[in-house]
Amino acid sequence: MIEVKNLVKDYGGHLAVDHLSFTIEDGQIYGFLGPNGAGKSTTMNIMTGYIGATEGDVLINGHNILEEPEEAKKCIGYLPELPPLYVDMTVKEQLYFAAELKKIPKKEREQAVSSVMELAKLSDVMGRLIRNLSKGYRQRVGLAQAVLGFPPVIVLDEPTVGLDPKQIIEIRDTIRELGKKHTVILSSHILSEVSAVCDHILIIDKGRLIASDTPENLERQMAGASGMELLVKAPKEEIVTTLESIPQAADVTVEESGEEGIKKVSIHLSGAEQEDGEDIREIIFFAFADQRLPILSMQSQKASLEEVFLKLTSEAEEENTMVIPETQEEIRETEDGEGEKEE
Numbered sequence: 001m002i003e004v005k006n007l008v009k010d011y012g013g014h015l016a017v018d019h020l021s022f023t024i025e026d027g028q029i030y031g032f033l034g035p036n037g038a039g040k041s042t043t044m045n046i047m048t049g050y051i052g053a054t055e056g057d058v059l060i061n062g063h064n065i066l067e068e069p070e071e072a073k074k075c076i077g078y079l080p081e082l083p084p085l086y087v088d089m090t091v092k093e094q095l096y097f098a099a100e101l102k103k104i105p106k107k108e109r110e111q112a113v114s115s116v117m118e119l120a121k122l123s124d125v126m127g128r129l130i131r132n133l134s135k136g137y138r139q140r141v142g143l144a145q146a147v148l149g150f151p152p153v154i155v156l157d158e159p160t161v162g163l164d165p166k167q168i169i170e171i172r173d174t175i176r177e178l179g180k181k182h183t184v185i186l187s188s189h190i191l192s193e194v195s196a197v198c199d200h201i202l203i204i205d206k207g208r209l210i211a212s213d214t215p216e217n218l219e220r221q222m223a224g225a226s227g228m229e230l231l232v233k234a235p236k237e238e239i240v241t242t243l244e245s246i247p248q249a250a251d252v253t254v255e256e257s258g259e260e261g262i263k264k265v266s267i268h269l270s271g272a273e274q275e276d277g278e279d280i281r282e283i284i285f286f287a288f289a290d291q292r293l294p295i296l297s298m299q300s301q302k303a304s305l306e307e308v309f310l311k312l313t314s315e316a317e318e319e320n321t322m323v324i325p326e327t328q329e330e331i332r333e334t335e336d337g338e339g340e341k342e343e
């Protein structure tokens with residue numbers, strides 16, 4: 001289990017991570033989702049002991065990454081955004097070198113290296129120099145390196161960035177395979193990427209956690225952003241009056257459909273008003289039927305996960321517009337985020 005408690009990273013006045021807390025349970029695939037600059041890499045770098053935090057704690061299986069870095073790091077394999085590879089080494093040399101750094105006992109190294117080469121499908125290129133490998137193969141070497149020794153937790157920062165569609169599918173399959181026996185945390189700014197492989201999604205924006213749930217629950221939670229579109233044969237006033245009796249119909253627009261006497265009705269449904277088990281389609285149907293107003297068509301519009309993501313991140317944006325830098329100095333700091341640079 002990983003516990004991230006009240007994590008803060010301040011890059012000289014620019015809060016890249018802003019009091020972030022979450023828990024990662026064992027044996028699941030977690031997606032760390034957020035737009036560019038949300039603070040994903042910074043958080044992952046802190047969680048894996050690459051850089052320090054300004055405030056807060058990270059406990060990996062009970063070991064504090066700052067106080068017991070060796071114990072904590074033993075539990076984690078990390079693929080950073082730019083995998084550290086020696087271009088003058090062959091794939092095999094690189095992996096043996098990584099095995100040595102990870103203190104895998106000498107007699108176990110051969111077995112450890114060959115099993116990760118098999119997992120990352122590198123056996124055919126084991127003798128090639130890394131400088132001669134394609135981006136996709138380099139990524140696989142980085143992944144193999146992270147997985148070496150099969151630590152319980154695997155952290156992957158944007159594992160598919162820059163890969164072609166075939167390579168993306170291959171890496172996803174490998175991640176799914178890893179997820180059977182390991183806790184996997186991967187970051188991405190692409191929603192479809194995360195929803196394709198993850199059991200749980202953490203959405204982060206401007207260094208803050210704005211949602212944490214299963215992909216299904218996130219979609220359900222957003223039922224409020226869903227709506228209905230109807231074609232109704234009735235005058236506008238009667239449509240509006242009929243819909244006034246339905247509390248869930250929060251926002252209604254009635255337009256000409258193009259066909260005489262038929263109106264196009266768009267209903268925005270308010271999630272807060274919806275009760276479990278009730279089907280809004282039936283409620284709307286009977287409301288119009290009672291008034292003898294024929295519905296000619298009815299279509300539900302469910303919020304996609306993409307919309308959930310956009311809505312949540314834009315809500316966070318709106319909240320943030322309240323914080324206006326006052327001095328020129330603050331403006332400059334906010335714009336370039338310069339400060340204590342860490343590599």
Ligand SMILES: Nc1ncnc2c1ncn2[C@@H]1O[C@H](COP(=O)(O)OP(=O)(O)OP(=O)(O)O)[C@@H](O)[C@H]1O
Pocket residue numbers: 011014015016034035036037038039040041042043189336337338339340341342343
């Ligand atoms: N060493 C640094 N010094 C100053 N600011 C930094 C440094 N590293 C990152 N930042 C800033 O911190 C914020 C978060 O960056 P981070 O790389 O963690 O985001 P991210 O979510 O991983 O984005 P991306 O998907 O673009 O990598 C950004 O505004 C970035 O410019």
